[in-house]
Structure formats: C-alpha cells, structure tokens
Amino acid sequence: MTTRREQTSHESRELILAAAARLFAEKGYRQTTFVDVAERSGISRGSIPWHFGSKEGLLLAVLERSVEAIRAGLSDEAPDVAAGFEQLTRGVGALFGAPTTKLFVTLLVEALEPDSPIRGRYAEIHAVLREHCRRSLERLPLPPGLSAEALAVMIIGAGIGIHQQWLLAPDRVDADAALAALRTLVAGLLPPGAPGR
Template sequence: MTTRREQTSNESRELILNAAAELFAEKGYRQTTFHDVARRSGISRGSIPWHFGGKEGLLLAVLERSVARVRDGLAAVPETGDPGFEPFDQGVGALFALPTTKLFVTLLVEALEPGSPVRDRYVEIHEALRDHCRRWLERLPLPPGLPAEALAVALVGAGIGVHQQWLLAPERVDHAEALAALRALVAALLPPRATDRGAG
C-alpha cells in the first residue's frame, strides 16, 4: 500500500518530468536549468537532484518515460486480422500527434553527439517504430523484391523528417497532407483489393 509520503513524492516526480519534457522541447537540453524546471513545475529546485541525481539523470528519466509511452501506444494496435491502415496511422501517423515528438526532434542533435547519454534511448524509439511498421507491412501483399524491413525504415524516416520540417516552418508544411501522401504511396504499392480495404 502506497503511503501519503510516497504518493506526494511520485506526484512531485511527475510534475518535474512534465516540466522538464516541455522545457527540453522548447529550449533544448543544454539551455534548460534546474531553476527553469523548478519554476515551471512548482517544485523546489533542491527536490530535482534528490529525485534524479543530476541534469543527465533527469534527461534520461524524461526519455525513458517517453519511450515507454511510445511502446504502450504501439502495443495497443491489434496485430491480428485485417490490418488495413490502422497500424500505419497509429505508428508513423502517431509521430504527428504524440506530445513527446517535439522533444525527440529537439534532442536529436544531443543524441548524435559522441558518447551521448541519450543515444541508446533514441535507438530504442526508432527501433520500436520500425518494428511496428515492419510487422504491419509483413501482413500486406507487398510487391516481390520490396522488403518490409526496408520500407519500414523509409516510412519512419519520412515521418520523422516531415515532423522536423513542420516544427521548423509550420506555416509552410502541412503535416496532415504529408501523412496522406505517405498513405497514398503505400497504397499504390498494393493490389487494388488491399488498397480498397485500407481506404475504409
């Protein structure tokens, strides 16, 4: 049974994580300070290292929670029966709707740095999305010579790239139209019957 003290501690931890995720997405990891997180969360500055040890520990906790949410969302998609385009919408399509996607895009440069503590988390996120798309594509009648794994890499890359462009210039990039274009490209690869099934 959770005590009141443990409940309060967990609530404080969540407030800190929410504030840090927002700030990392808005300002970037390097520009965000404990003072910023404390002010945004309403939790004292001294509580942050008590919960997470340091700034790197806070960053890893934010990303671990985000990875878990991505995996939970993908796990909710049925993997049996007629796949249609629902797995696409909840996989690649979800990139445009996830509140954590801006965080992933903002921290990408950090992940590419040599020895980055967040590189492994990014590998996990991309791997989860690729696996989800691959499992869906393997259930579709793809043309011979077009591996589901390679197409999954292309779809996830397109989804991430479109989102980056939209974040940089939302007035110039329509992410809904881009998603529809990706769907149409996949549908064009399939026999008419499969395409009709995915359009419903």
C-alpha cells in the same frame, strides 16, 4: 500500502518529468536548467537532483518515460490485412502527431554527438518505432522485393523528417497534408484490389 509521503514523492516526480519533457522539447537539453524545470513544475529546485541525481539523469528518465508511453500506445492487434493497413495508417498519423515527437526531433542533434548521454536511448526509441512499423507491414501484401524492414525505415524517417520541417517552418509546412501524402504512398504499394487500396 502507499503512504502519503510516497504518493507526494511520486506526484512531484511526475510533475518534474512532465515539465522537463516540455522544456527539453521547447529549448533543447543544453539550454534547459534546473531553475527552468523548477519554475515550470512548481517543485523546488533542490528536489530535482534528489529524484534524478543530475540533469543527465533527468533527461534519461524523460526519455524512458517517453519510450514507455510509445510502447503502451502501440498495438499489435490486427485480425486481417484491411485492419492491418488501417492500423498502420492511423498509427503513422498518431505517432507523428504525438507530443513526444517534438521532444525527439528537438533532441536529435544532441543524440547524434558520439559522446551524447542520450545516444543509446534515442537509438532505442527509433528501434521501437521501426519494429512496430515492420510488424504492421508484414501483415500486408507488399510487392516482391520490397522488405517490410526497409519500408519501416523509410516510413519512420519520412515521418520524423516531416515533423522536423514543420518545427522549423510551421507557416510553410503543412504536416497533416504531408502525413496524408505519406499514407497515400504506402497505400499505393498494395496490389490492386487489396483491402486498404
């Protein structure tokens, strides 16, 4: 049975993680301080290292939580080609409209550094997304010579690129329209008469 103290500790941890995720997405990892996280979460600054050990530990916990949320939101249930296509196109829109996407795009530059503490976790996030996309694509009648794996890399890359452009210039980039265009392009790969075409 969970004690009140354990419940309070869990609630504090969740508030810290939520606040840190928003701040990392807004300001980036390097510019975010424990003071920022404490102010945003309403939890004392001293509680943060107690829960996570260090700022790097906090960042890794935020990314782990995000990976779990993505995995929980991805379903492999698709009984037929039409359902598979519908799931894929809905998934593309939902995935790149998720709050976690802003976090991933903001942290991209830091993840690319060879000694980055998040490089491996970031690569895992991309692998999870590509694998889900690949499994969805394998249910569709793709043209000969076009692998589901290569197409998954393209779709995930396009979605991240669209979101990155939108974050840099939201007044000049219509992310919804661009994602709709991506879905239309994927639909165009299906043979004439195929469900979803």
